Amino acid sequence: EVQLVQSGEGLIQPGGSLTLSCAASGFTFTDYWMHWVRQAPGKGLVWVSRIDSYGNSTHYADSVKGRFTISRDNAKRTLYLQMSSLRGEDTALYYCARGSYRNFDYWGQGTLVTVSS
């Protein structure tokens, strides 16, 4: 069974940093690109970032470029999102998701990030 289990939830002050984790199981981790997608409270889904199978290529939404870093540890089967210079508009539920055919076929349970003073 494919599972993506997230951790790293937090309340962070503006300008602060936080790292999210997503532990994968039930599939060959190195066969898939991985993504982060976020959802502000009461709002729709917004893609944040993706990384290829071996971490050689990454890509970001303009809204987080230069502030967020996606990475993966294939030995630990874990995906990460390092977030810095956090702003109020980064407050959201963050999902990790497995990429397939340029869509997202499995999702983590979500991790709430609240940026507030």
Next chain:
Amino acid sequence: EIVLTQSPGTLSLSPGDRATLSCRASQSVSGNYLGWYQQKPGQAPRLLIYSTSSRAAGISDRFSGSGSGTDFTLTISRLEPEDFAVYYCQQYDSSPEVYTFGQGTKLEIK
């Protein structure tokens, strides 16, 4: 950047009805990389349809996707109580690389 517009914003139907949800793109969607997701309150989204018309694993054949170019449709043939949720379409564009979601259609019980 391609913008996806879903209609209607809210669809009120009864169990047993047929639901037709629309997703229109501001430019042609490359490779027909168009997916549909269902999201229930407090849950992560679930992939229903990928590559415009292929059902994801474990998805009922009551769900079907169609379309091409800029106009795409998700059809639910006979609504069950568990189908009432918010539905999102999503596309991939390679230049620049971006994955875009529509704003969602809420399917509610009439």
